[in-house]
Amino acid sequence: MTTQTNENNIIIQANDLSIYYGSFRAVKNVNLGIQRNKITAIIGPSGCGKSTVLRAFNRMNDFVQSAHNDGKILFHGQDIYAPEVDPVQVRQMIGMVFQKPNPFPKSIYENIAWGARINGYKGNMDELVENTLQAAALWDEVKDNLKKSALALSGGQQQRLCIARALAVKPEIILMDEPCSALDPIATLKIEDLMRELSVKYSIIIVTHNMQQAARASDLTAFFTMDEDRAGLMVEYGETSQIFTRPKDKRTEDYITGRFG
Amino acid sequence: MISDPFAATEHNRVASGLSRRHRTGKIWQAIFFSATVIGLVALVALLWTVLDKSFSYVAIEYKVDPATLSSKPLQELTNAELVNLLEANLSKNRFRTLDRKQTLTERTHADLLTLIYDNIVEPRALASYSMSQWIASSQEIRAEVAEKYPDAKLEFRAWINGDFLIDPLSGDPLLVGVRTALMGSLFLILITIAVAFPVGVGSAIYLEEYADKNKWYNRIIQTNIDNLAGVPSIVYGILGLAIFVRTLAPLTSGALFGNADANGRTILSAGLTMALLILPVLIINSQEAIRAVPNSLRQASYGLGATKWQTIWNHVLPQALPGILTGTILAVSRAIGETAPLIIVGAATFITSDPTGPFSKFTALPIQIYNWTTRPQEVYRNIAAAGILVLLISLLTLNAAAILLRNRFSRQHA
Ligand SMILES: Nc1ncnc2c1ncn2[C@@H]1O[C@H](COP(=O)(O)OP(=O)(O)O)[C@@H](O)[C@H]1O
Numbered sequence: 001m002t003t004q005t006n007e008n009n010i011i012i013q014a015n016d017l018s019i020y021y022g023s024f025r026a027v028k029n030v031n032l033g034i035q036r037n038k039i040t041a042i043i044g045p046s047g048c049g050k051s052t053v054l055r056a057f058n059r060m061n062d063f064v065q066s067a068h069n070d071g072k073i074l075f076h077g078q079d080i081y082a083p084e085v086d087p088v089q090v091r092q093m094i095g096m097v098f099q100k101p102n103p104f105p106k107s108i109y110e111n112i113a114w115g116a117r118i119n120g121y122k123g124n125m126d127e128l129v130e131n132t133l134q135a136a137a138l139w140d141e142v143k144d145n146l147k148k149s150a151l152a153l154s155g156g157q158q159q160r161l162c163i164a165r166a167l168a169v170k171p172e173i174i175l176m177d178e179p180c181s182a183l184d185p186i187a188t189l190k191i192e193d194l195m196r197e198l199s200v201k202y203s204i205i206i207v208t209h210n211m212q213q214a215a216r217a218s219d220l221t222a223f224f225t226m227d228e229d230r231a232g233l234m235v236e237y238g239e240t241s242q243i244f245t246r247p248k249d250k251r252t253e254d255y256i257t258g259r260f261g
Numbered sequence: 262m263i264s265d266p267f268a269a270t271e272h273n274r275v276a277s278g279l280s281r282r283h284r285t286g287k288i289w290q291a292i293f294f295s296a297t298v299i300g301l302v303a304l305v306a307l308l309w310t311v312l313d314k315s316f317s318y319v320a321i322e323y324k325v326d327p328a329t330l331s332s333k334p335l336q337e338l339t340n341a342e343l344v345n346l347l348e349a350n351l352s353k354n355r356f357r358t359l360d361r362k363q364t365l366t367e368r369t370h371a372d373l374l375t376l377i378y379d380n381i382v383e384p385r386a387l388a389s390y391s392m393s394q395w396i397a398s399s400q401e402i403r404a405e406v407a408e409k410y411p412d413a414k415l416e417f418r419a420w421i422n423g424d425f426l427i428d429p430l431s432g433d434p435l436l437v438g439v440r441t442a443l444m445g446s447l448f449l450i451l452i453t454i455a456v457a458f459p460v461g462v463g464s465a466i467y468l469e470e471y472a473d474k475n476k477w478y479n480r481i482i483q484t485n486i487d488n489l490a491g492v493p494s495i496v497y498g499i500l501g502l503a504i505f506v507r508t509l510a511p512l513t514s515g516a517l518f519g520n521a522d523a524n525g526r527t528i529l530s531a532g533l534t535m536a537l538l539i540l541p542v543l544i545i546n547s548q549e550a551i552r553a554v555p556n557s558l559r560q561a562s563y564g565l566g567a568t569k570w571q572t573i574w575n576h577v578l579p580q581a582l583p584g585i586l587t588g589t590i591l592a593v594s595r596a597i598g599e600t601a602p603l604i605i606v607g608a609a610t611f612i613t614s615d616p617t618g619p620f621s622k623f624t625a626l627p628i629q630i631y632n633w634t635t636r637p638q639e640v641y642r643n644i645a646a647a648g649i650l651v652l653l654i655s656l657l658t659l660n661a662a663a664i665l666l667r668n669r670f671s672r673q674h675a
């Protein structure tokens with residue numbers, strides 16, 4: 001699979017990546033180069049390994065005991081699975097936002113300050129909290145009660161708080177695994193707008209099962225599907241406009257036109 | 262005409278067996294309700310017997326009736342008047358011996374009263390009738406006492422009272438107090454918690470957060486802990502005797518710390534044995550509390566570049582703490598009431614000095630209660646009942662304290 005991208009602009013690259021759970025191969029032979037400061041969407045039918053690939057990018061799969069990989073993931077050219085690499089550091093640089101909003105059961109302020117503090121942030125914490133909340137478009141809604149429990153926020157607000165929390169650690173890449181699937185349409189649009197703003201500074205990879213979302217909010221789209229052996233594979237990767245208007249592969253076309261499954 | 266949708270053929274009451282389904286539900290509800298009632302009745306019966314026996318009418322015979330000693334009740338006399346009473350009613354020698362032990366004029370009021378009771382009044386309880394017996398047949402009891410014990414007086418007595426709490430153990434049922442045993446139990450529980458809590462929570466953290474559950478040795482550890490929770494307490498007593506009292510005697514007796522005349526039958530040995538006893542339950546409860554912490558919380562933490570320990574310390578433990586505390590309360594409550602292992606590791610049945618440190622000889626509430634119930638005299642039933650009340654109250658106090666603590670933690674993290 002070749003993509004019409006400028007090679008120096010690649011921030012993270014999967015080379016011949018296969019991911020196994022025990023002996024089950026969940027994803028096979030993925031070659032995917034993620035571009036800096038772009039929003040890349042990963043779409044495909046459920047169970048095709050989108051989340052699995054996403055979690056491989058910041059080594060969250062390490063917590064699944066049976067999971068192991070073949071191939072390489074290069075972050076600025078460095079293999080993040082090399083033995084000398086500390087996975088904690090990888091997750092610092094490659095943040096993650098999960099499907100279900102999962103704020104800590106602490107105050108709004110503390111949700112943001114904690115990650116920065118454990119990673120050794122020494123600057124002005126109030127400033128950082130304000131800046132990240134601004135960046136996550138949440139500041140105006142919460143600035144008067146930063147001491148309030150984060151659990152009292154609405155689902156959409158919680159998800160933006162989780163994004164702000166990830167920003168506070170100053171990552172380069174933000175991984176989002178179906179971040180809007182638990183949200184209503186208005187909250188979803190807010191997050192999409194937010195992603196657009198964030199892409200100026202960050203590279204974003206978003207897994208979504210919502211094709212309109214991918215079409216609306218992403219620059220590039222990777223389409224995954226499942227082989228006969230249930231292993232996921234990447235079918236096509238390119239500019240979002242091209243994928244949705246002139247797909248090269250029959251399987252992509254079937255999927256985006258709704259003729260799949 | 263509008264047709265009745267409820268009469269539609271395949272949905273009508275008879276066809277779908279609705280009345281039968283409702284009836285089954287009602288029957289089960291009744292069964293569950295009666296189960297609750299049975300439990301409640303048993304609890305009330307228990308409390309009633311204990312309370313009934315804690316207050317009784319006692320036939321007491323005095324060598325010298327306290328009413329004849331002074332015009333005022335003895336409690337209201339001053340220290341000086343009490344000393345005068347002692348001097349007037351005791352032989353010169355006896356008075357001087359007492360004075361030499363500890364100068365009488367320097368003794369406390371309570372001390373002097375005890376002396377007067379012990380040496381002059383010398384009351385003897387001849388028979389005791391519980392409140393319910395008294396209410397049912399006070400006439401017969403009066404007649405019986407007048408006939409059998411012509412010199413005795415029938416007096417109402419609340420066995421659980423201030424003196425009972427602060428007096429040390431005594432051979433005299435009318436003067437006996439529970440302080441020694443209460444202090445013993447409190448000391449014991451402190452040692453038990455201090456040892457079992459950190460060890461138990463630590464093991465639970467290891468087993469839940471670190472141990473690879475697929476490894477055979479971790480599975481063996483887990484299976485063993487689960488089974489140890491069901492081992493009878495007497496077995497732990499035997500274990501404690503072998504390990505703490507005998508093998509580790511130099512340590513548990515305090516010999517290593519310069520405590521000369523001591524053996525291993527100390528409050529420390531007993532506390533360690535109790536800690537061993539509650540450890541499996543504590544570990545299992547803590548494990549469950551830790552397991553109940555949602556994985557999404559751990560993932561959120563790891564996703565921010567937290568290490569395993571930062572995740573455990575900042576998120577898992579605070580979230581699990583209320584559950585861990587509840588589990589600890591349950592385990593410690595069990596330890597407070599345990600008797601068998603204490604008997605085996607050698608709690609004293611009669612001792613009048615309070616425990617002063619981990620190497621003290623000691624007794625404990627359940628030991629004394631057991632001891633009192635084995636005595637033949639009727640009054641000891643009353644004393645045992647009062648002892649049980651003290652035990653129940655300390656248990657409730659401890660639980661209330663722990664629940665308050667727990668609620669504070671869960672509010673902080675809600
Ligand atoms: N922790 C796991 N252990 C074992 N198999 C898993 C695990 N997570 C996902 N899988 C399997 O891997 C495949 C891909 O799952 P996933 O990446 O969640 O798909 P998607 O996100 O595209 O719906 C599925 O067949 C799923 O059953």
Ligand SMILES: [Mg+2]
Pocket residue numbers: 050051052
């Ligand atoms: Mg998924």
